[in-house]
Amino acid sequence: MTENGKPRELISTETLQRRIDELAAEIERDYADSKDLLCVGVLKGSVFFLADLVQRLSRPLVVDFFQTSSYRGETTSPGEVRIRRDLDHSLAGRDVLLIEDIVDTGYTMRTIMALMGFRGARSVRLCVLLDKACKRETAVQINYRGFEVDDVFVVGYGLDYNDRYRNLPYVGVLDEAEVEEE
Ligand code: IMP
Ligand code: MG
Numbered sequence: 489m490t491e492n493g494k495p496r497e498l499i500s501t502e503t504l505q506r507r508i509d510e511l512a513a514e515i516e517r518d519y520a521d522s523k524d525l526l527c528v529g530v531l532k533g534s535v536f537f538l539a540d541l542v543q544r545l546s547r548p549l550v551v552d553f554f555q556t557s558s559y560r561g562e563t564t565s566p567g568e569v570r571i572r573r574d575l576d577h578s579l580a581g582r583d584v585l586l587i588e589d590i591v592d593t594g595y596t597m598r599t600i601m602a603l604m605g606f607r608g609a610r611s612v613r614l615c616v617l618l619d620k621a622c623k624r625e626t627a628v629q630i631n632y633r634g635f636e637v638d639d640v641f642v643v644g645y646g647l648d649y650n651d652r653y654r655n656l657p658y659v660g661v662l663d664e665a666e667v668e669e670e
Pocket of ligand 2: 590
């Protein structure tokens with residue numbers, strides 16, 4: 489925390505927005521021939537990133553969301569992921585761009601991407617704002633990556649700690665002591 493009680497800045501608002509310009513340009517180019525793009529966000533963390541990203545895309549597209557919960561308790565296997573709220577739209581035959589805030593162990597995205605393929609998506613690509621590659625436990629192919637981050641707990645721009653800090657306009661770091669305090 490800084491003196492004003494806010495998490496220390498790791499990635500500034502300006503840096504985030506500039507990188508999203510670049511990601512959007514890449515996506516716009518790659519999907520030039522796609523007529524039915526479905527942008528899928530994972531609630532709640534991806535909402536801010538998704539909103540900024542899709543506003544920069546000029547092709548016709550549909551936005552949809554789902555929500556997962558992961559159980560890492562003693563009675564479940566590590567990495568078990570469940571769908572808490574499902575998509576409104578069918579995936580059959582569609583180009584799906586999955587938009588996520590951060591990939592950590594990779595279990596969530598691996599499970600979700602497999603599910604989307606199983607549901608008959610024509611293509612599935614993954615766009616993530618932050619990649620905590622050093623924590624990966626299972627391989628995930630990331631097609632569009634905003635930034636790589638070290639093994640720190642990040643909050644802001646959608647990312648939370650106990651559902652707080654999502655509204656910070658930048659990505660900040662919570663120190664270990666702050667994570668344990670609550
Ligand atoms: P995983 O890749 O399945 O381990 O899980 C990724 C999820 O864990 C993300 O969607 C976030 O909700 C959460 N997460 C992982 N690291 C962080 C972090 O540093 N800050 C906030 N949430 C995180
Ligand atoms: Mg998440």
